[in-house]
Amino acid sequence: MATAPRLAVVWDERFRAYDFGPDHPFSERSRALAVRLLRELPAASGGAIEWVDAVEPASWATLETFHRRKFLSFVASVSAAEAPSLLDAGDTPGFPGCFEAAGRIVAGADRALELVLTRGLPAFHPAGGLHHAHPDRASGFCIFNDVAIAVGRAVREGRRVAYLDIDAHHGDGVMYGYYQSGRVLDIDFHQDGRTLFPGTGFPPETGRGDGAGLKVNVPLPPAAGDSALLPLFRRIVPALLREFRPEVIVLQHGVDGHVGDALAQLQYTPAAYEEIDRTVLALAEEVAGGRLVVTGGGGYRAASVSRVLARAGAVLAGDGPLEGEGRLPEAWRREFGNATGETAPASWRQNPAPSVSSWTPEHEATLVRELEAELGRRFPPAV
Numbered sequence: 001m002a003t004a005p006r007l008a009v010v011w012d013e014r015f016r017a018y019d020f021g022p023d024h025p026f027s028e029r030s031r032a033l034a035v036r037l038l039r040e041l042p043a044a045s046g047g048a049i050e051w052v053d054a055v056e057p058a059s060w061a062t063l064e065t066f067h068r069r070k071f072l073s074f075v076a077s078v079s080a081a082e083a084p085s086l087l088d089a090g091d092t093p094g095f096p097g098c099f100e101a102a103g104r105i106v107a108g109a110d111r112a113l114e115l116v117l118t119r120g121l122p123a124f125h126p127a128g129g130l131h132h133a134h135p136d137r138a139s140g141f142c143i144f145n146d147v148a149i150a151v152g153r154a155v156r157e158g159r160r161v162a163y164l165d166i167d168a169h170h171g172d173g174v175m176y177g178y179y180q181s182g183r184v185l186d187i188d189f190h191q192d193g194r195t196l197f198p199g200t201g202f203p204p205e206t207g208r209g210d211g212a213g214l215k216v217n218v219p220l221p222p223a224a225g226d227s228a229l230l231p232l233f234r235r236i237v238p239a240l241l242r243e244f245r246p247e248v249i250v251l252q253h254g255v256d257g258h259v260g261d262a263l264a265q266l267q268y269t270p271a272a273y274e275e276i277d278r279t280v281l282a283l284a285e286e287v288a289g290g291r292l293v294v295t296g297g298g299g300y301r302a303a304s305v306s307r308v309l310a311r312a313g314a315v316l317a318g319d320g321p322l323e324g325e326g327r328l329p330e331a332w333r334r335e336f337g338n339a340t341g342e343t344a345p346a347s348w349r350q351n352p353a354p355s356v357s358s359w360t361p362e363h364e365a366t367l368v369r370e371l372e373a374e375l376g377r378r379f380p381p382a383v
């Protein structure tokens with residue numbers, strides 16, 4: 001029997017047009033493989049997922065809610081050029097049609113937010129999470145900032161928003177975009193900016209004006225692993241969300257913290273992502289009326305990105321814990337091989353082993369003390 005949908009998934013095959021070329025690390029191909037895998041999972045049967053698959057590019061008016069007109073004109077001109085130039089200092093090349101491709105991903109986030117606001121249905125936008133783009137410039141593979149635009153719309157509609165970011169890189173475009181906003185709580189776990197792009201996101205960056213005390217940066221050293229991330233997440237996130245009482249939660253679910261990632265070194269495992277997904281879903285129910293938008297983000301190893309994002313979708317749609325070894329569907333494995341030229345993982349559990357973390361309870365205590373001093377509050381250990 002068909003059930004009422006528990007999750008909306010926004011995926012238009014045209015999101016794949018956000019493509020910097022075969023030699024560039026960012027590719028929507030991994031997100032497409034995530035969606036293909038999600039469609040094969042128990043969560044996708046019986047009507048638990050509502051698929052949103054026709055997304056037209058965002059209007060200039062929507063883009064202008066975050067980006068400056070001069071920057072939009074620049075991207076439009078690069079997009080239409082025969083030999084597109086770089087969009088930033090080096091990481092983000094232009095390509096023909098890049099304006100529309102980036103605008104379609106913005107529209108995906110906008111649709112996700114709309115579903116969340118009008119239906120109270122959690123929504124998942126795996127192609128999105130382009131958190132580095134600034135009002136006046138592209139940055140770090142991000143042309144337009146789809147998550148910042150969705151956060152802004154929720155704020156304009158009078159909602160308080162909690163933005164959580166677990167991407168390996170600091171979500172600078174979103175944090176600085178709402179640095180002075182008292183309506184946006186921003187909590188960002190990322191690899192220490194002294195060791196990774198974009199080089200920002202330190203505990204003293206706590207917001208300004210109405211936003212003072214609402215920007216929470218949790219930098220972790222390379223190889224930190226689950227033993228650093230999870231105790232800090234349990235200690236910090238539920239306490240802040242229960243206090244702030246957001247009306248919408250936006251989770252930027254980058255997967256580049258995963259062990260084996262090509263660009264970052266945090267060494268998280270799938271178990272950490274799954275705990276975070278279940279925790280955030282429960283907190284969204286508890287404090288935000290179930291209003292939760294989850295986007296993708298970074299992630300530069302197809303085997304990790306595809307499986308972790310598919311699993312996130314399944315968890316959000318109500319699937320229980322994985323049992324046994326968890327073999328992956330053969331049809332999906334073939335498709336993975338064809339798309340990536342790599343051998344597909346055989347099971348959910350086949351992953352590189354993380355190296356030993358040097359993180360200790362003393363490191364946690366030191367970081368928590370620093371956050372407490374900067375934010376002027378306490379974070380008692382989670383019980």
Ligand SMILES: [Zn+2]
Pocket residue numbers: 167168169254256297298299
């Ligand atoms: Zn990233």
